Amino acid sequence: MKGVLSRIGIGSATVDTILPTDTVRAGDSVRAEVHVEGGTTDQEVDAVYFALETEYKSDEGSKDAIIDQWQLTEPFTIEAGEERRFETTIDVPRETPVTTRSTAVEIETGLDISMAVDPGDADYVEVEPTRRTQAVFDALASLGFSLHASSCAATAGSLFTTSTTFVQEFEFRPENGEFAGEVDEVEVVPVFGDDGLAVYVEVDRSAGLLSEVTDADERHTKLTVDAADPEAVEPRLAAAIRDLR
Structure with missing residues (x-):
């Protein structure tokens, strides 16, 4: 029994x-x-x-x-x-x-x-976060941004080339600094590959980076992060945001 x-x-x-x-x-x-x-x-x-x-x-x-x-x-x-x-x-x-x-x-x-x-x-x-992803977050903090929300979503039909079935999107909003009053939101998606960390960046688009390719416009860019160095990431990130706003 x-x-x-x-x-x-x-x-x-x-x-x-x-x-x-x-x-x-x-x-x-x-x-x-x-x-x-x-x-x-x-x-x-x-x-x-x-x-x-x-x-x-x-x-x-x-x-x-x-x-x-x-x-x-x-x-x-x-x-x-x-x-x-x-x-x-x-x-x-x-x-x-x-x-x-x-x-x-x-x-x-x-x-x-x-x-x-x-x-x-x-x-x-x-x-x-990984140390490289943390460097991106630290760079955004130095630029006056704070994390507002995040979500994980399927990659099917998205902008990303990755072997994973989903990615995580982070939404940051400016509280002070150069971009306060200039942009509403910056969205970043870290994607890991053989070459290291790629970070997709987009400013202000309501559909978001996780929208389907058919809905995507050209207001996004991709940065490659080679090292966990916020001081090296910050100027590149700032330049990308200026170009996209």
């Missing part, structure tokens, strides 16, 4: 991932410890697996997105009441969205158990 119950999740093994911090940076790695505790009966675990997940908007509504997924272990048996611990390194891809009020990212840990409900654990993490 215990074996039957464990197949529907009652008395089954459990898994818990312990992170040293709930804040990570896109493009960096973080150490983690995985605790697996046996249930009321022995169970065959095919694998301990991870998935890094978020959501994005599409024409069909909100969709779940797996940013990355990987397997931690080979098959093993977890005996009733047994405790096992595994150490691992979680690599956070550059493309991982920055967490904001509208964007959440979670690390899901699961046990792959045949013919049973897979036990799982979900940990929400705060994701900081």
Whole structure:
């Protein structure tokens, strides 16, 4: 009877991932410890697996997105009441969205158990931008802009050439400086590729950079960011905004 119950999740093994911090940076790695505790009966675990997940908007509504997924272990048996611990390194891809009020990212840990409900654990993490993306944000702050909103949306039919199914757009508004009273909003979309970071920039267009190509006008440009140096990015960004306003 215990074996039957464990197949529907009652008395089954459990898994818990312990992170040293709930804040990570896109493009960096973080150490983690995985605790697996046996249930009321022995169970065959095919694998301990991870998935890094978020959501994005599409024409069909909100969709779940797996940013990355990987397997931690080979098959093993977890005996009733047994405790096992595994150490691992979680690599956070550059493309991982920055967490904001509208964007959440979670690390899901699961046990792959045949013919049973897979036990799982979900940990929400705060994701900081890559250092190059942060340089863009810092440059915008120096120019008097502050972040107003952000969203993740599907790339299908958009301006971007990327292998990912979605990108994240950030909307900044000027509070002081040269562009206060001159532009309403600057939208930026970081896109990562083999050559590094490309940042698409647009000023004031209501449709936004995530609109379809058929709706796009010429009021956008693209900057390549080679290093995490806000002082190098700022004059180029300022020049682009002047040209686009």
